[in-house]
Structure formats: C-alpha cells, structure tokens
Amino acid sequence: MNKREQLIQKYADDLKTKCNHNPDMELLTKVTIGCGPAIYNVDASTVAGSDASEIETIRKNFLIKKLGLNDSPRLKEGIEKVLDIYGRSNRTKYRVVVYYLLTKHFGKENVY
Numbered sequence: 001m002n003k004r005e006q007l008i009q010k011y012a013d014d015l016k017t018k019c020n021h022n023p024d025m026e027l028l029t030k031v032t033i034g035c036g037p038a039i040y041n042v043d044a045s046t047v048a049g050s051d052a053s054e055i056e057t058i059r060k061n062f063l064i065k066k067l068g069l070n071d072s073p074r075l076k077e078g079i080e081k082v083l084d085i086y087g088r089s090n091r092t093k094y095r096v097v098v099y100y101l102l103t104k105h106f107g108k109e110n111v112y
Contacts, residue, residue: 011096019085030112031100047093049083067108078105
C-alpha cells in the first residue's frame with residue numbers, strides 16, 4: 001500500500017469513527033487526489049476549525065472556486081455543520097475529510 005492509499009484509509013477511518021459516516025471510497029479517493037501534495041504536509045493536511053482565516057479560505061478556495069457554489073451565508077453554515085459533524089473537540093481535522101463532507105453536504109459529487 002503506497003502513502004496515498006494509507007492516507008485514504010486513515011480518512012475513511014475518521015469518517016466512520018468520528019463522523020459516523022460510511023464513506024463513498026471512490027469519491028474519497030477523488031477528493032484526496034484533488035487536494036494534491038497538501039495531504040503530505042502536516043500543517044496543510046489539517047483544518048483549524050476555530051481559525052476564521054481558515055474558514056474563509058475553505059469558503060473561497062474550495063466551496064466557491066472548486067465546487068462552483070455561489071457566495072452566500074449558507075456556505076459558512078455548511079462549514080459550521082461539517083465541523084460539528086467532525087467534532088469541534090477533535091483536534092485533528094483532516095482537510096480531505098472536511099472537503100469530502102462539504103462535497104456531500106452541498107451535493108456537488110459531480111464536480112469530481
């Protein structure tokens with residue numbers, strides 16, 4: 001198993017155990033590939049859910065640019081809901097898992 005496959009398995013485990021979600025492995029793999037080399041960087045591979053600038057980056061760079069959503073208050077609401085699902089007290093929130101949950105939340109699986 002290569003490094004990316006190991007990470008995908010780790011993300012799937014997080015979705016199952018921390019989010020109570022049975023992941024679509026094909027979509028999870030596509031989201032992982034879409035994150036590029038950031039998944040291998042300790043800092044870039046996680047999301048600081050309490051950092052306003054991080055939330056803004058997710059809103060602008062992922063939801064608006066990548067998923068093609070229109071800017072509206074529902075984007076921030078979606079991010080907040082996903083962070084609640086992942087668990088705010090959970091210190092390590094993987095970017096891929098957050099992006100996967102956001103993709104599912106907004107029904108944008110067709111982007112991948």
